Amino acid sequence: MRVLFASTRGSGHFHPLIPFIDACTARGDDVLVVAPPGLEASLAAREQPYRIGGEPPRDELTRVMKRVLELAPDEGVSLMTTEVFGRLGVAAMLPALEEVCRTWRPDLVLHEAYEFASVVAAERQGIAHARVAVSAARFSRSTDALLATVLEPYGPGITERLRTSPYLTRLPASLDPSPYAVTHRYHEPSRPGALPDRWGGSAEPLVYITLGTEAGAMPTATALYRAVLEAVSGLPVRILLTAGRGTDLRGLGPLPPHAHVEAWVPQADVLGSASLVVCHGGSGTVFGALAAGVPLVCVPLFADQPANARLVAGAGAGLAVTPTGGPADDSAVLGPDDVSRIRSAAELLLKDPSYRARAGRLADEMRATTPCRELIGTLDPHS
Structure with a gap:
């Protein structure tokens, strides 16, 4: 073909x-x-x-x-x-x-x-x-x-x-019923690699922070990352933040000793070890985390992120924290109240096993769909 x-x-x-x-x-x-x-x-x-x-x-x-x-x-x-x-x-x-x-x-x-x-x-x-x-x-x-x-x-x-x-989607039917008459659900077999130890052998839960590929290039990205780091840095966790190749990592300032920053890491490798994802609700991160059975704190900013955050929260696989911003005279996307709410959401998801259990059930449903290689064969107009 x-x-x-x-x-x-x-x-x-x-x-x-x-x-x-x-x-x-x-x-x-x-x-x-x-x-x-x-x-x-x-x-x-x-x-x-x-x-x-x-x-x-x-x-x-x-x-x-x-x-x-x-x-x-x-x-x-x-x-x-x-x-x-x-x-x-x-x-x-x-x-x-x-x-x-x-x-x-x-x-x-x-x-x-x-x-x-x-x-x-x-x-x-x-x-x-x-x-x-x-x-x-x-x-x-x-x-x-x-x-x-x-x-x-x-x-x-x-x-x-x-x-x-034909409409091809990674999301499971229980999470995202499709209005399209011809809908094919698929999964990509995942083979996560080992995540290098950047935390001196610590066994604390790993929190993965990412704003994806688009938000990471925005002028507000550095301030956003600093605010999310502030929200989770006081928790007993390891932190991995991927800031994107377009972000000036020097602008993040001093990092907590249990936090590590990379421009990019293969997502499957991180999600294979993560206990929690804190993200803006971008589809790539949300779909990947759910496929790995990892709960999320979604802080939606634009595009389809609010819709994704609602799906995650509605399924009990995470929580949504919609930004309210800083004070009226402050242009910050995340204000002090947002930082506090993100911290509380992260604490709850790490303590309450029901969120990970629900994410795990979605992951099982996603793994039961057709592998993408098999799906391609059904789309051949000559078959």
């Missing part, structure tokens, strides 16, 4: 495609990845062939993103979906994807859920397409409602055919 993979630039959007790219490669399928310039370094480090598409005009994208960050979360999601992923993203990536679909002729287009140019290109060439979820199904369905004005100018009925295409 010949499979075309398409992604937007964010690592959190590309990473869910990786197990399928690897599975297709292992099966002997012909694979091609098409992505924006922002992913070129990641693609160049892999073995599969790739092509780089276009990107929106920098000034226009900067203006839109500034507005996104200034809006309330729901309004920001709407603008991000219609303008960044929709209008700007489709216009930038469509020429490259149309050329690939016309000349390379894939049997299947597999795209992350917010890359829409490949859907337009596949529809125009009569090629089967399916999408890989990067968020909970109910969140994706809510943003689908915004797409008609974006996609219909490229061809009548494209929005509906996107909605009825």
Whole structure:
């Protein structure tokens, strides 16, 4: 089978495609990845062939993103979906994807859920397409409602055919019932490696702190990390904080003796040893932690993070701490009350075994889904 993979630039959007790219490669399928310039370094480090598409005009994208960050979360999601992923993203990536679909002729287009140019290109060439979820199904369905004005100018009925295409998700049905008629649930077999001992042989519980790949590059990232470190540093735990490659680690200041900071660590290695995750509720971290049976404290900031935090809390697999910010004259995203609430949430999750038990039951349900390599075979339009 010949499979075309398409992604937007964010690592959190590309990473869910990786197990399928690897599975297709292992099966002997012909694979091609098409992505924006922002992913070129990641693609160049892999073995599969790739092509780089276009990107929106920098000034226009900067203006839109500034507005996104200034809006309330729901309004920001709407603008991000219609303008960044929709209008700007489709216009930038469509020429490259149309050329690939016309000349390379894939049997299947597999795209992350917010890359829409490949859907337009596949529809125009009569090629089967399916999408890989990067968020909970109910969140994706809510943003689908915004797409008609974006996609219909490229061809009548494209929005509906996107909605009825196969939807591939890592989340279990008990946590995230899907409104999509054709839903496939899958898991990626995990083989965590050993986590190096950075704590002098201490056996205290390990708390993993991360803000993912996008928030870690924000101007407020250093202050956010300092606040979360303050929240958990007084607890009898070991701390591992991954700050992302774009964060100035010097800005974190002196660290507690039981805290260790890295730019990046393989997530599976950390989660195989962690007792608790403190994060912003990004899908990659939440899905990974639940798959490993690790409870979470979610401190949601934007995008799908509030929805993910509600799912985790509703399932009893963790707690959500919605930021209230500093005093009126303070621009801090997390204020003293937030720090105290994060500390209390972390203490409760470490003491009460019911949260880990519920996360463990979700992990069992996720492991019972179809391995991604088997799922790929069922998507072959010629099978």
